[in-house]
Amino acid sequence: MEYTNGSALSGLKVLDMGRVLAGPACTALLADLGADVIKLETPGVGDDSRINLPKQNGQSTYFVNFNRSKKGITLNLKKGKDIFLRLIKEVDVLVENFRPGVMKKLGFDYETLREINPGLIYAAVSGFGQTGPYSQRAGFDPVAQALSGMMSITGYPDRPPVRCGSSVADVMAGMNATIGILAALQHRHATGRGQFIDASLVEAAIVGMASVNQVYLTTGVVPQRQGNGYTACAPGGCYHAIGGEVALLAMGEVAWEKLCNIIGRPELLQRPEFANNDERVKNKPELDRLIDEATSTIPIDDLVERLLAAKMPVSPIYNIAQVAADPHLADDRHVFTEVDHPTIGKVKITNQPFKMSETNPHVRGPSPSLGQHNNAVYRALGYSDKEIEDFAANGTI
Amino acid sequence: MEYTNGSALSGLKVLDMGRVLAGPACTALLADLGADVIKLETPGVGDDSRINLPKQNGQSTYFVNFNRSKKGITLNLKKGKDIFLRLIKEVDVLVENFRPGVMKKLGFDYETLREINPGLIYAAVSGFGQTGPYSQRAGFDPVAQALSGMMSITGYPDRPPVRCGSSVADVMAGMNATIGILAALQHRHATGRGQFIDASLVEAAIVGMASVNQVYLTTGVVPQRQGNGYTACAPGGCYHAIGGEVALLAMGEVAWEKLCNIIGRPELLQRPEFANNDERVKNKPELDRLIDEATSTIPIDDLVERLLAAKMPVSPIYNIAQVAADPHLADDRHVFTEVDHPTIGKVKITNQPFKMSETNPHVRGPSPSLGQHNNAVYRALGYSDKEIEDFAANGTI
Numbered sequence: 001m002e003y004t005n006g007s008a009l010s011g012l013k014v015l016d017m018g019r020v021l022a023g024p025a026c027t028a029l030l031a032d033l034g035a036d037v038i039k040l041e042t043p044g045v046g047d048d049s050r051i052n053l054p055k056q057n058g059q060s061t062y063f064v065n066f067n068r069s070k071k072g073i074t075l076n077l078k079k080g081k082d083i084f085l086r087l088i089k090e091v092d093v094l095v096e097n098f099r100p101g102v103m104k105k106l107g108f109d110y111e112t113l114r115e116i117n118p119g120l121i122y123a124a125v126s127g128f129g130q131t132g133p134y135s136q137r138a139g140f141d142p143v144a145q146a147l148s149g150m151m152s153i154t155g156y157p158d159r160p161p162v163r164c165g166s167s168v169a170d171v172m173a174g175m176n177a178t179i180g181i182l183a184a185l186q187h188r189h190a191t192g193r194g195q196f197i198d199a200s201l202v203e204a205a206i207v208g209m210a211s212v213n214q215v216y217l218t219t220g221v222v223p224q225r226q227g228n229g230y231t232a233c234a235p236g237g238c239y240h241a242i243g244g245e246v247a248l249l250a251m252g253e254v255a256w257e258k259l260c261n262i263i264g265r266p267e268l269l270q271r272p273e274f275a276n277n278d279e280r281v282k283n284k285p286e287l288d289r290l291i292d293e294a295t296s297t298i299p300i301d302d303l304v305e306r307l308l309a310a311k312m313p314v315s316p317i318y319n320i321a322q323v324a325a326d327p328h329l330a331d332d333r334h335v336f337t338e339v340d341h342p343t344i345g346k347v348k349i350t351n352q353p354f355k356m357s358e359t360n361p362h363v364r365g366p367s368p369s370l371g372q373h374n375n376a377v378y379r380a381l382g383y384s385d386k387e388i389e390d391f392a393a394n395g396t397i
Numbered sequence: 398m399e400y401t402n403g404s405a406l407s408g409l410k411v412l413d414m415g416r417v418l419a420g421p422a423c424t425a426l427l428a429d430l431g432a433d434v435i436k437l438e439t440p441g442v443g444d445d446s447r448i449n450l451p452k453q454n455g456q457s458t459y460f461v462n463f464n465r466s467k468k469g470i471t472l473n474l475k476k477g478k479d480i481f482l483r484l485i486k487e488v489d490v491l492v493e494n495f496r497p498g499v500m501k502k503l504g505f506d507y508e509t510l511r512e513i514n515p516g517l518i519y520a521a522v523s524g525f526g527q528t529g530p531y532s533q534r535a536g537f538d539p540v541a542q543a544l545s546g547m548m549s550i551t552g553y554p555d556r557p558p559v560r561c562g563s564s565v566a567d568v569m570a571g572m573n574a575t576i577g578i579l580a581a582l583q584h585r586h587a588t589g590r591g592q593f594i595d596a597s598l599v600e601a602a603i604v605g606m607a608s609v610n611q612v613y614l615t616t617g618v619v620p621q622r623q624g625n626g627y628t629a630c631a632p633g634g635c636y637h638a639i640g641g642e643v644a645l646l647a648m649g650e651v652a653w654e655k656l657c658n659i660i661g662r663p664e665l666l667q668r669p670e671f672a673n674n675d676e677r678v679k680n681k682p683e684l685d686r687l688i689d690e691a692t693s694t695i696p697i698d699d700l701v702e703r704l705l706a707a708k709m710p711v712s713p714i715y716n717i718a719q720v721a722a723d724p725h726l727a728d729d730r731h732v733f734t735e736v737d738h739p740t741i742g743k744v745k746i747t748n749q750p751f752k753m754s755e756t757n758p759h760v761r762g763p764s765p766s767l768g769q770h771n772n773a774v775y776r777a778l779g780y781s782d783k784e785i786e787d788f789a790a791n792g793t794i
Binding site for chain 2: 001003006008009010012021025029033053054055056061062065066110128129130131132133134137138139140142143144145146147148149150151152153154155156159160161162163164165166167168171172173175176177178179180182183184185186187189190193195196197198199200202203204206207208209210211212213214215216217218219220222223225226227228232236238240245246247249308311312313314315316317318319320321322323324326327328329331332333335336347348349350351352353354355356357358359361
């Protein structure tokens with residue numbers, strides 16, 4: 001299959017008022033898909049994440065990653081209300097992740113903006129949603145993972161709950177906003193009308209647990225942490241090998257027999273306490289100890305190859321350096337890419353997670369410097385060079 | 398804000414050939430957004446997940462959750478090639494999550510199907526992508542979490558890597574397929590042409606780690622497991638209270654001072670080893686011990702209220718029963734919902750994670766029984782009742 005770079009969202013104008021992660025990740029995806037994304041930042045300060053670690057040549061590559069492929073303008077939303085409203089007339093989509101109510105205080109809530117542009121698709125990402133008693137809480141990923149139940153099911157049963165090590169609630173909330181925006185575009189094709197989209201970190205995390213939720217919803221039994229084990233079958237989980245760790249699963253009697261032979265312990269097949277899956281689940285601690293003892297004597301590459309040859313699900317547990325060095329991931333799937341930044345130099349960043357044959361999403365350029373495209377954008381809105389100079393002089397832009 | 402149920406994807410015809418989680422979750426979302434989704438299953442057997450736990454009245458509610466709002470047909474893809482091709486002419490979108498190559502072996506690869514329907518949008522979800530040396534590996538969520546690096550950064554540093562307790566790679570891969578499909582629809586509006594979309598579990602997990610990847614990509618330092626702590630600031634993480642555990646973070650000197658006063662330990666502010674953020678990060682184990690000692694004496698609701706009143710990010714760490722009982726989540730945000738199933742009865746399931754003002758996604762009906770809509774769908778394709786009876790009799794449907 002060939003994947004040809006292209007622009008599925010060609011002509012779509014997006015105003016990115018997002019900060020830090022969820023909002024900017026959503027608009028970076030829209031930009032990589034071909035939308036014309038203008039990032040709006042506060043004059044002199046910009047997105048808070050412009051100072052986030054890590055840095056390269058003194059500048060945040062965290063910011064570069066989530067703001068590649070965008071143009072940048074500055075605007076003081078209190079001083080530049082008319083400018084903002086002129087901008088709103090021109091865009092198809094607005095994305096923001098302020099605390100709910102901030103845009104209303106500025107006079108820019110959806111109800112006001114749709115009067116000016118009835119086709120506007122306004123997507124708001126927040127920690128806990130636009131409605132309800134928790135809407136005003138400070139929303140950040142670890143808090144959303146805590147409230148969603150996700151932490152309660154992650155980690156080992158004899159240790160406190162632990163969060164998924166990355167901001168998956170943030171990332172998924174940005175993806176949900178993207179889905180809402182693209183679905184709203186379909187509705188707009190049919191009706192001409194835009195709408196408001198309300199995506200939250202906590203709901204993203206809850207839907208990220210869907211099959212685990214189902215256990216509680218149907219049985220009333222509260223799912224617990226179980227490390228890397230499974231309640232449904234054994235053995236399975238994380239085991240040591242020489243040179244690394246592997247995740248593997250032996251589901252069913254055929255797989256159990258294969259595993260015992262591959263790790264050189266066929267005698268385990270004779271033990272009554274491992275005679276069937278029910279027994280193996282019941283005696284999992286001892287079973288895991290014996291499996292681990294065996295795998296610990298086998299070089300990891302060898303173990304993985306043997307299990308793969310037997311068509312069993314297995315993977316080495318990679319760290320990020322190993323991900324970046326893996327030929328399949330790095331060379332065939334291009335999971336990381338780079339962008340040439342005019343002042344930072346070449347910056348390595350994370351690519352998009354899917355491919356398209358006709359309009360493959362791809363990085364179009366570096367992140368903008370603060371206000372880099374002020375002149376071009378404000379001229380296109382009809383402001384004269386003199387007006388733009390004045391806006392800059394009095395801190396409006 | 399009012400959210401009015403509607404159908405953003407009204408008129409969109411989707412053929413769901415997905416099994417278990419990633420494919421079915423994608424098409425359930427399209428169905429809740431208003432698409433007309435037909436689930437195609439093997440006669441007599443159906444989707445493997447029809448037997449997945451949990452069960453209610455003997456039937457899988459796992460299956461109900463991921464297949465609500467769909468119609469169902471059966472078709473033997475080897476016996477019913479002509480029927481399948483007639484179906485392909487009628488649909489806009491095909492979603493499958495077979496191992497790469499399965500559809501080609503059947504004669505139904507994208508290159509063949511687009512000859513019959515040039516507007517077809519064909520989305521394939523797989524463990525490791527359609528291309529590259531790992532494409533044939535058995536892909537399931539824990540393996541994708543292992544290979545992506547996600548497990549390596551989740552859990553405590555003194556314990557083995559642990560997976561995020563739910564199948565987030567599966568869920569995110571389904572979301573990425575959805576985004577690709579909706580973006581491809583935009584391209585089709587402009588050009589009339591469909592395309593192929595290739596989404597994988599492992600890439601979904603890698604992008605789910607975007608800001609953590611960035612540390613390695615920029616600095617070469619390999620991110621490690623750090624439980625609930627942060628490298629950037631302290632204190633923060635998971636602490637005990639009377640009646641539960643909380644996730645909290647004190648970022649900066651003002652928050653540190655607030656925290657010490659709220660937990661009744663103002664004397665910590667005087668200790669030189671906690672004098673600033675650098676010192677607190679350096680002395681985090683002792684700091685965490687002291688914070689935990691203090692929070693352990695405070696009732697959880699009281700602790701959370703005090704920290705929220707001080708505008709600090711905090712949440713009780715909920716289990717799923719607490720999520721389901723929480724007024725904000727359950728009543729205001731409707732994170733769970735229910736569907737009335739003709740043979741199982743009322744089934745509680747997980748709702749979609751975002752809201753739309755004009756076309757709010759919502760559950761439209763129960764999951765289909767195996768082949769429930771055969772007559773209606775095959776009649777609409779032009780087959781006579783006699784032909785349909787014969788298909789059923791000879792195992793074609």
